[in-house]
Amino acid sequence: MGFRTVAIARGQEKEPLARxxxxxxxxDGTDGDVAKQLQALGGAKVVLATVTDAGTMSATIDGLGRRxxxxxxxxxxxxxxxxxxxxxNGDRKIYAHSSGAALDTRDTLRFAAxxxxxxxxxxxxxxxxxxxLEKMTSGKARFRMVLTTSR
Numbered sequence: 429m430g431f432r433t434v435a436i437a438r439g440q441e442k443e444p445l446a447r448x449x450x451x452x453x454x455x456d457g458t459d460g461d462v463a464k465q466l467q468a469l470g471g472a473k474v475v476l477a478t479v480t481d482a483g484t485m486s487a488t489i490d491g492l493g494r495r496x497x498x499x500x501x502x503x504x505x506x507x508x509x510x511x512x513x514x515x516x517n518g519d520r521k522i523y524a525h526s527s528g529a530a531l532d533t534r535d536t537l538r539f540a541a542x543x544x545x546x547x548x549x550x551x552x553x554x555x556x557x558x559x560x561l562e563k564m565t566s567g568k569a570r571f572r573m574v575l576t577t578s579r
Contacts, residue, residue: 466491482506492520500524549574
């Protein structure tokens, strides 16, 4: 489609997986100003924010290019920090999208069937539920956590 994909995550250990999944560039959010790094790449057309941290989302706004869009699909507990001038300088937009609508689910399943995309999961025995929950709430879960009653 002609897009260059930039993955943004915290820590260098996530870069190999991001590149394996198709990222052309990787930005370590703990190493410098994310917005400046996005601007150095030409500015982002779209930032798809899957994180649950408002500060992390807010840090990308100045990295949007002209008419760039921040699309929020992660749920943050606190408000975003954004000023009107940040949006006006470059005609930027912020959208939020709640997943779960039947049409979105249908389209996602069709895409997965057509392309062979499958969910990556971390399977945990039911007796280790507390460990799985701690990984999820601390942000250390890498993929979907799945509890099972059998190994």
